[in-house]
Structures are given as structure tokens and as C-alpha cells.
Amino acid sequence: xxxxxxxxxxxxxxxxxxxxxxxxxxxxxxxxxxxxxxxxxxxxxxxxxxxxxxxxxxxxxxxxxxxxxxxxxxxxxxxxxxxxxxxxxxxxxxxxxxxxxxxxxxxxxxxxxxxxxxxxxxxxxxxxxxxxxxxxxxxxxxxxxxxxxxxxxxxxxxxxxxxxxxxxxxxxxxxxxxxxxxxxxxxxxxxxxxxxxxxxxxxxxxxxxxxxxxxxxxxxxxxxxxxxxxxxxxxxxxxxxxxxxxxxxxxxxxxxxxxxxxxxxxxxxxxxxxxxxxxxxxxxxxxxxxxxxxxxxxxxxxxxxxxxxxxxxxxxxxxxxxxxxxxxxxxxxxxxxxxxxxxxxxxxxxxxxxxxxxxxxxxxxxxxxxxxxxxxxxxxxxxxxxxxxxxxxxxxxxxxxxxxxxxxxxxxxxxxxxxxxxxxxxxxxxxxxxxxxxxxxxxxxxxxxxxxxxxxxxxxxxxxxxxxxxxxxxxxxxxxxxxxxxxxxxxxxxxxxxxxxxxxxxxxxxxxxxxxxxxxxxxxxxxxxxxxxxxxxxxxxxxxxxxxxxxxxxx
Amino acid sequence: xxxxxxxxxxxxxxxxxxxxxxxxxxxxxxxxxxxxxxxxxxxxxxxxxxxxxxxxxxxxxxxxxxxxxxxxxxxxxxxxxxxxxxxxxxxxxxxxxxxxxxxxxxxxxxxxxxxxxxxxxxxxxxxxxxxxxxxxxxxxxxxxxxxxxxxxxxxxxxxxxxxxxxxxxxxxxxxxxxxxxxxxxxxxxxxxxxxxxxxxxxxxxxxxxxxxxxxxxxxxxxxxxxxxxxxxxxxxxxxxxxxxxxxxxxxxxxxxxxxxxxxxxxxxxxxxxxxxxxxxxxxxxxxxxxxxxxxxxxxxxxxxxxxx
Numbered sequence: 001x002x003x004x005x006x007x008x009x010x011x012x013x014x015x016x017x018x019x020x021x022x023x024x025x026x027x028x029x030x031x032x033x034x035x036x037x038x039x040x041x042x043x044x045x046x047x048x049x050x051x052x053x054x055x056x057x058x059x060x061x062x063x064x065x066x067x068x069x070x071x072x073x074x075x076x077x078x079x080x081x082x083x084x085x086x087x088x089x090x091x092x093x094x095x096x097x098x099x100x101x102x103x104x105x106x107x108x109x110x111x112x113x114x115x116x117x118x119x120x121x122x123x124x125x126x127x128x129x130x131x132x133x134x135x136x137x138x139x140x141x142x143x144x145x146x147x148x149x150x151x152x153x154x155x156x157x158x159x160x161x162x163x164x165x166x167x168x169x170x171x172x173x174x175x176x177x178x179x180x181x182x183x184x185x186x187x188x189x190x191x192x193x194x195x196x197x198x199x200x201x202x203x204x205x206x207x208x209x210x211x212x213x214x215x216x217x218x219x220x221x222x223x224x225x226x227x228x229x230x231x232x233x234x235x236x237x238x239x240x241x242x243x244x245x246x247x248x249x250x251x252x253x254x255x256x257x258x259x260x261x262x263x264x265x266x267x268x269x270x271x272x273x274x275x276x277x278x279x280x281x282x283x284x285x286x287x288x289x290x291x292x293x294x295x296x297x298x299x300x301x302x303x304x305x306x307x308x309x310x311x312x313x314x315x316x317x318x319x320x321x322x323x324x325x326x327x328x329x330x331x332x333x334x335x336x337x338x339x340x341x342x343x344x345x346x347x348x349x350x351x352x353x354x355x356x357x358x359x360x361x362x363x364x365x366x367x368x369x370x371x372x373x374x375x376x377x378x379x380x381x382x383x384x385x386x387x388x389x390x391x392x393x394x395x396x397x398x399x400x401x402x403x404x405x406x407x408x409x410x411x412x413x414x415x416x417x418x419x420x421x422x423x424x425x426x427x428x429x430x431x432x433x434x435x436x437x438x439x440x441x442x443x444x445x446x447x448x449x450x451x452x453x454x455x456x457x458x459x460x461x462x463x464x465x466x467x468x469x470x471x472x473x474x475x476x477x478x479x480x481x482x483x484x485x486x487x488x489x490x491x492x493x494x495x496x497x498x499x500x501x502x503x504x505x506x507x508x509x510x511x512x513x514x515x516x517x518x519x520x521x522x523x524x525x526x527x528x529x530x531x532x533x534x535x536x537x538x539x540x541x542x543x544x545x546x547x548x549x550x551x552x553x554x555x
Numbered sequence: 556x557x558x559x560x561x562x563x564x565x566x567x568x569x570x571x572x573x574x575x576x577x578x579x580x581x582x583x584x585x586x587x588x589x590x591x592x593x594x595x596x597x598x599x600x601x602x603x604x605x606x607x608x609x610x611x612x613x614x615x616x617x618x619x620x621x622x623x624x625x626x627x628x629x630x631x632x633x634x635x636x637x638x639x640x641x642x643x644x645x646x647x648x649x650x651x652x653x654x655x656x657x658x659x660x661x662x663x664x665x666x667x668x669x670x671x672x673x674x675x676x677x678x679x680x681x682x683x684x685x686x687x688x689x690x691x692x693x694x695x696x697x698x699x700x701x702x703x704x705x706x707x708x709x710x711x712x713x714x715x716x717x718x719x720x721x722x723x724x725x726x727x728x729x730x731x732x733x734x735x736x737x738x739x740x741x742x743x744x745x746x747x748x749x750x751x752x753x754x755x756x757x758x759x760x761x762x763x764x765x766x767x768x769x770x771x772x773x774x775x776x777x778x779x780x781x782x783x784x785x786x787x788x789x790x791x792x793x794x795x796x797x798x799x800x801x802x803x804x805x806x807x808x809x810x811x812x813x814x815x816x817x818x819x820x821x822x823x824x825x826x827x828x829x830x831x832x833x834x835x836x837x838x839x840x841x842x843x844x845x846x847x848x849x850x851x852x853x854x855x856x857x858x859x860x861x862x863x
Contacts, residue, residue, distance in 0.1 A: 058715065554698055
């Protein structure tokens with residue numbers, strides 16, 4: 001059963017639409033649980049308040065990590081994969097039954113593991129490093145969720161194969177779906193790693209096998225833990241291209257380059273999870289350097305390519321629309337009032353300047369010594385997965401509400417400022433966490449005054465300033481995220497119905513006019529911005545190595 | 556294109572001048588990063604060690620006990636203090652929730668520090684220098700350290716290891732010369748009698764009560780009982796030891812709550828089978844298997860008895 005969209009002209013399979021809606025709703029529910037936990041955690045680590053007791057602090061840290069990093073993201077990605085493989089290709093959903101099975105498994109997994117955590121049966125953190133042991137049902141919950149998600153990814157591939165058969169796809173996939181395909185391939189590697197490590201851990205928790213080697217566990221666990229973030233990167237970049245296309249009719253200025261960059265992700269990015277073991281025993285320097293430089297840098301290169309390709313697709317389209325004055329008129333006259341567009345641009349800026357720079361520096365064998373397991377690490381991934389992926393997903397939802405849920409966005413004015421509030425909140429939170437970590441403050445730590453310990457330690461007094469900053473950034477980000485959740489829920493359930501193109505609050509732009517032949521730079525403004533990024537990176541790089549050189553000698 | 560097929564000839568379209576420039580520069584940056592990481596092994600002084608030995612928690616904690624027994628010069632807040640020779644092998648044990656022993660190192664001298672865990676994964680975080688390494692059970696990680704700054708340093712645990720994680724903090728003192736020992740109150744320390752039998756069993760039947768108490772106190776400190784069982788009446792993680800002997804304990808056994816007398820048998824059974832009877836109110840943090848011999852249990856019991 002199809003309906004033809006009166007706004008985009010796409011043929012939309014109704015089963016697919018229903019599954020997209022349900023997965024998106026579960027994503028929002030997960031995010032809501034994650035942010036409620038987050039605000040309690042912030043006010044616990046902010047020592048003047050020190051809200052939760054130690055037990056609940058660690059419990060909710062586990063809960064927050066699980067819901068924010070796994071459930072919110074993966075549910076949203078499954079929705080995205082269905083969207084990219086059916087709606088965009090005018091394709092029927094291949095197997096509704098398996099679609100439902102996927103959904104039921106994932107929801108069952110979420111409920112099982114979340115309940116176990118809240119009952120205090122799994123105070124093990126998201127990483128659950130053995131021999132720290134959780135209740136078997138916690139592991140079972142995660143396994144059910146992963147199996148469900150894996151079937152969902154399989155359905156994506158099946159849809160694409162069918163689309164090819166039904167001639168809904170020509171020579172190659174559209175770039176958006178191509179990017180999602182990258183995400184899906186990475187998802188298979190990720191979820192397989194998850195199964196490889198969670199199944200023996202589950203058996204161990206039941207007492208069927210004696211032990212799981214802690215170093216092997218950590219190695220394979222990060223095949224899940226980090227690779228899942230690569231799925232996010234691929235999905236997020238795909239959405240950046242999508243939003244540029246929807247908002248201003250822009251496309252990659254050279255599709256071969258963009259696609260090659262996605263291909264580099266597939267080849268190299270999974271090995272980069274080795275950087276979680278840089279200060280561990282058991283693996284050699286050669287192994288560490290090989291995986292985190294040779295492999296990771298080719299993936300970093302891919303991100304650098306996108307860092308040019310995405311803004312240049314905006315710049316090129318804007319120039320063709322006539323915003324051609326000087327270096328930056330295209331940017332100043334960009335559709336900032338379109339919340340999806342604003343979200344994606346802000347996400348790209350945050351992801352590059354905060355998450356990307358720190359990611360590369362912290363991921364080097366030696367500089368990792370000064371940040372490993374400090375609060376700078378969650379600070380770094382607030383700069384990737386929250387300011388990048390989460391903000392991007394929030395942004396694209398402003399298109400999904402009218403197009404998939406067929407509802408108008410309630411209080412649209414608020415939607416226009418929400419991306420900015422969230423961006424600044426997380427940016428402040430993230431940067432202050434990175435600063436705290438560089439001053440030695442540990443992550444996942446209930447009491448930085450070490451009460452009850454045989455000794456104590458006072459950090460550099462500058463930490464007090466950054467704790468306040470972190471708390472303020474966290475509050476702002478929490479409010480902005482809550483605003484988004486409320487807006488989505490109210491719009492989806494109570495918003496006025498969308499009856500046609502006239503009800504669209506966000507523009508869907510026609511393709512930008514074709515470029516005139518011209519010599520010289522195609523996106524000079526973008527080139528300046530990317531150089532600015534490179535300069536920022538160089539400064540941070542230098543500073544970190546300087547700090548490293550001041551520590552004790554070790555070999 | 557993003558939502559529709561790319562335009563004809565997309566595969567052969569020439570890459571624009573600026574995009575090509577950016578890709579080349581990015582690639583050069585990546586190569587530089589790679590080369591720099593390798594170069595730091597040659598010109599830099601901070602590189603994670605490549606030396607690891609396979610071990611296990613029992614073997615390594617026995618190694619720690621023997622090492623501390625042989626080398627300890629005193630106690631600091633319940634943790635034994637060791638002053639290793641420059642260039643020597645040093646044993647540092649991580650366990651829920653303490654780092655043992657406290658180390659006194661000389662500035663600008665090398666030490667081979669063997670680090671492993673007795674139970675869970677821990678995080679070695681040296682402050683304020685801010686150097687961080689991972690500590691596993693089953694793996695002995697040998698980090699060759701040379702302190703470059705004198706003064707007091709702390710070892711924070713920065714890998715979650717249970718409810719008492721935040722209390723896990725150790726100490727390293729870096730001195731310029733032996734004269735500095737006085738600054739830390741380490742000049743007048745005396746090593747306690749070598750009474751524990753982790754290395755070789757000996758007959759203690761002839762020992763006086765006083766000797767037993769002293770021996771028990773050493774075991775209490777050496778084995779890390781003090782991480783959870785305090786002697787000043789505070790009971791954060793486990794019951795306090797003072798005033799415990801001769802009192803009544805409310806415990807859960809097989810789901811049944813009952814009152815038991817705290818006597819020799821109860822203490823022995825609590826050490827040998829920590830999960831059998833759990834004191835009400837302390838269910839959250841299971842006690843570790845301590846693997847004490849009957850002679851050691853006798854000494855610990857005498858020590859607990861002496862704490863009024």
C-alpha cells in the first residue's frame with residue numbers, strides 16, 4: 001500500500017511509514033530517559049550540590065550511557081535506514097513481518113536491560129568491563145536489542161536489492177542512501193562484535209563458562225562501543241547532505257569525492273576502535289600505531305574530505321542562487337531560520353572543532369596518556385555524538401514531523417531557536433569537561449574530594465571554574481533537549497494535520513540552478529573555513545604535546 | 556544527487572582546484588601525524604610500555620605481599636610504605652579500593668613498576684602530573700617510570716570499580732634526597748615485626764596474645780582489610796572492627812535474617828566464605844575472597860578482639 005506524497009512526490013509505503021514512526025518514537029523515549037538521568041548526574045558531579053548518593057550516581061551513569069549512546073541513536077538510525085531504503089527509492093518495504101520482529105526484539109531488549117539497571121542489578125557502566133558482573137538478563141537485553149537491530153540492517157539491504165530489481169535504482173544509489181549504506185555496513189561489523197563479546201559474557205554471568213579475559217573483552221567490546229559511533233558519523237554526514245539538498249537544493253560539488261570518502265570509512269574506520277587500548281597492557285606499540293594511525297588517519301582523511309564537501313555543497317548552491325558577493329555572503333544569507341539547516345550546520349561546526357580535533361589528538365598513542373579515562377573523554381564524545389549526531393538527528397526530525405508524521409510543528413518559533421540553545425549548551429558542557437580532564441579529573445567518579453579514602457588530592461584550583469561552566473552548559477543543553485522532546489511529542493500527537501505543501505513550515509527547495517563554467521575556486525569561502533579549522537587543530541595539537549612533554553618520563 | 560541519481564558523467568567530473576588542494580593538504584597532515592607518533596618513540600620521553608606479563612590475581616597479590624613484607628619501612632594511613640632502590644622492580648597492587656604500597660621514589664631515577672589488579676579492571680591515574688594507564692587483573696603491566704618533579708603525587712583510580720571507587724587513592728612521594736623524608740614524616744618510621752606467613756608458614760602456637768594482635772594488625776594492613784573495615788567506628792562499605800568482637804550481628808543467610816554472636820567461629824567463617832552470611836545493611840558490596848591461612852585468621856581475630 002502506497003500513498004503518494006503531495007509535497008515531495010515520493011511514493012511512500014504505508015508499512016514502512018508506520019515502522020519509521022514507531023522507531024522514531026522509541027528513539028525520542030530513549031533520549032528523554034537519557035537526558036533526565038543526565039541532569040541528575042551533572043548535579044551530582046557538581047560538588048556544591050552533590051545530589052545523588054554513590055549508588056544511584058553509578059546506576060544512572062550506566063542508565064544514561066545505555067539510553068543515550070545505544071538506544072536513542074540506534075532506534076533513530078533504524079528509522080533512518082527504513083526511510084532511506086524505501087521512501088527515498090519509492091520502494092515497498094520488503095518484509096513487514098520481519099520489520100515488526102525487529103521492533104519487538106529491540107523494545108524488549110531496551111526494557112529488559114533498562115529495568116535491570118534501575119533495579120540495581122547492573123551497576124557496571126555501559127562498558128561493563130569484566131570481571132565486573134551484571135545480572136544475566138542485562139546482557140540478554142542487550143543481545144536481544146543487537147539481534148533486532150541486525151535484522152533491521154538486513155532489511156535495509158533487502159530493500160535496496162529489491163529496489164535494484166524493481167528498477168527504482170538506476171546506475172547507482174542516491175548519495176543519501178549511499179551514505180546510509182556505509183552506515184549499515186559498519187553496523188554489521190559493530191553488531192557482530194557486540195554478539196561476539198556479549199554472548200560469552202552472558203554465559204559467564206550464568207556460570208556456564210569460567211571466565212572472560214578482561215583484555216580480550218575490552219578489545220572486542222570496543223568493536224561495538226566505538227564502531228557504533230562510526231555508524232553515527234556515516235548517518236550524520238548523510239543527513240548533512242540531505243538537509244543541504246532539502247533546504248537549498250545543494251548537492252555535493254563532486255559526488256565521486258564524497259562517495260570515495262564514505263568508502264574510506266568502510267575500509268578503515270572500524271580499526272580505529274584500537275585507540276581505546278592505547279594505554280593498556282597486552283598490545284604492542286606497533287599494533288597501536290598501525291591501527292590508530294595508518295587505519296584511523298585514512299578515516300580521518302575521509303572526515304576531512306566531508307568537512308570540505310558538505311559546506312562547499314552549501315556554498316556552491318548559494319552562489320548559484322545569486323549570493324555571490326565576497327567570501328561569505330552565501331553563509332550570511334543561508335536559511336538560518338530553517339531549524340533543520342541550522343541544526344546541521346551547527347552540528348558540523350561542533351563536530352569538527354570540538355569532537356574532531358580532540359578525537360584525533362586523544363587518539364594518538366602518546367597524547368592519550370594525559371587524557372585516558374579522564375572526564376575529557378566524555379567531553380570529547382559530547383563533541384561528536386551529542387553536538388554532532390544528536391543535534392543532526394534533532395534537526396532532521398523537523399522535516400520528518402511534516403513529511404512522515406504529517407503534522408505541523410507546534411510553536412515553530414521555538415523550534416527555530418532550539419538548535420542554537422542546544423548547540424551552545426553542549427559546546428560549553430563539552431569544552432569544560434575537556435578542560436577538567438586535561439587537569440586530571442577522572443570520569444565516572446562520584447566524589448572528587450575522595451571522602452573516605454586514605455589520602456586526598458586537590459586538583460588545580462581552575463577546576464572550580466570549569467565545574468560551574470560545565471553545570472551551566474549542562475542545564476542549558478538539558479532545557480534545549482527537553483524543549484525538543486516536548487515539541488516533537490506535542491506536534492506528533494496534537495499538532496494540526498498537514499494537508500499539502502501549503503502547510504510546510506520548512507522549505508523544500510528546488511535544485512539550485514546549474515553552474516556557469518568558471519575557472520578558479522568553486523568554494524573559496526569553504527576553503528577559508530577549513531583552513532581556520534586546520535589552524536585550530538594545530539594549536540590544540542601543539543598544546544597537548546607540550547603538556548605531555550611536561551609529565552614524568554615513561555617507557 | 557542526494558535524493559536522486561547523480562547527474563550524467565558524475566564519475567568523470569574533474570575535482571575542483573580548491574577541493575583537490577584541501578584533500579592533498581589533509582593527506583599531508585595525516586602523514587605528518589603518523590610520522591610524529593612513531594618519531595616520539597625516538598625523540599620523546601613518554602611512550603606507553605610494551606612489556607606485559609601474564610599473571611593471575613592470586614599469584615600477583617602473593618608477589619605484592621612478599622614484596623611489601625620484605626621492603627616496607629612503615630605505614631601511612633593504613634597503607635604500607637616502601638622505598639625501592641633506583642632501577643629496581645617495584646610491585647604496585649590495585650584492589651577494591653586501595654593502591655598498595657605507598658612508594659617513595661627518587662627524582663630523576665628510573666623504576667620498573669609492575670602494576671596489576673587483584674580483582675576488577677582499575678585505572679592508574681597519576682596526579683598532578685596527569686598520566687593515565689589501564690590496570691587489568693591477569694596482566695602484569697611493567698611501566699618504567701622516571702619522576703621528573705619532586706613532591707607528593709597521588710594515584711587516583713579512574714576506571715569504575717564498584718561503590719567505593721572514589722575512595723581508591725594511593726600515594727607516591729618523590730624526594731630529591733633522603734633529607735626530604737622528614738618533610739613527609741617518613742624519617743621516623745619503623746617496620747613492624749615480620750609476622751605474617753604469606754611466604755612461609757611458621758608455628759604461632761607459642762605466641763603471646765600481644766604478638767598475635769601485632770601480627771593481626773600487619774595482616775589487616777597488608778591485605779587491604781582497611782579499605783572497607785575501619786577501626787574508628789565509621790562503616791561506609793563494611794562493618795567497623797572496633798567493638799565488633801563479642802557483639803551481636805544481624806546477618807542474612809540463605810534469605811533468612813538472624814542474629815549471630817561475633818566470636819572466633821563467626822570471624823573465621825566470614826573470612827573463608829564471605830558470601831555465606833552477609834551483615835544486614837552491607838549487601839551492596841560483596842567482600843572479596845581473602846585466601847588467609849588458619850594461622851593468619853587466628854592473628855586477625857586476635858587483632859579484632861583487641862579493638863574495643
